[in-house]
Amino acid sequence: MDSNAIRAKFGGDYIANERTFIMGIDQRFTAHFAERFRDLIVLETCTGAGFSTLALARAAKRVVSVELDPSHQRQAIHNVAQAGLSSRVSFIRGDILDPNLLGELPPVDAAFIDPDWAVTGPDHVYRFVQSNTRPPADILLSKIFERTDNVAIVLPPLLDVEELCGLPRHERERLYLGDSHELFCLYFGRLLLVSGETEFRVTTS
Numbered sequence: 221m222d223s224n225a226i227r228a229k230f231g232g233d234y235i236a237n238e239r240t241f242i243m244g245i246d247q248r249f250t251a252h253f254a255e256r257f258r259d260l261i262v263l264e265t266c267t268g269a270g271f272s273t274l275a276l277a278r279a280a281k282r283v284v285s286v287e288l289d290p291s292h293q294r295q296a297i298h299n300v301a302q303a304g305l306s307s308r309v310s311f312i313r314g315d316i317l318d319p320n321l322l323g324e325l326p327p328v329d330a331a332f333i334d335p336d337w338a339v340t341g342p343d344h345v346y347r348f349v350q351s352n353t354r355p356p357a358d359i360l361l362s363k364i365f366e367r368t369d370n371v372a373i374v375l376p377p378l379l380d381v382e383e384l385c386g387l388p389r390h391e392r393e394r395l396y397l398g399d400s401h402e403l404f405c406l407y408f409g410r411l412l413l414v415s416g417e418t419e420f421r422v423t424t425s
Contacts, residue, residue: 265355373406
């Protein structure tokens with residue numbers, strides 16, 4: 221991966237491969253998300269290369285981050301160490317939908333969920349109900365609600381928002397880079413500021 225592209229998107233001399241670069245969320249968005257988790261103990265699912273982990277660790281009291289892919293987790297451990305934040309993050313490798321793993325997690329105040337939806341192709345349709353993210357976003361959200369009501373979940377911009385109507389009261393934030401709608405973030409419990417739809421826009425030159 222091009223180090224200049226990584227630095228521009230994530231803010232430092234971190235490591236990533238093509239997939240974790242695509243999956244990783246721009247630092248201007250992750251810093252925005254992280255403010256809602258300030259001074260909380262946070263469960264993060266789907267660590268990837270740790271770019272959301274970095275932002276969460278700077279704001280939260282502690283981050284417990286779960287990742288299934290060992291190569292992704294190695295990148296995340298390296299990147300968090302590179303940022304000098306290792307003491308604020310506990311890494312767990314495993315399937316977040318494994319009931320044994322879920323049952324053994326420490327108590328948390330809130331959760332940040334970023335399932336892998338970085339799938340491309342002209343015929344791909346993004347879904348929340350019977351989700352085709354990895355792990356399935358609808359199932360994952362339901363399982364995490366068993367641990368905490370205070371949840372933020374990142375979802376793709378092409379999602380049909382009508383599929384979200386049956387969810388508990390939440391804030392649905394549209395996130396933009398300039399005029400480009402990049403993603404949604406849904407906030408539940410004490411993380412929501414306003415019930416309904418909001419917008420966060422990063423100005424680009």
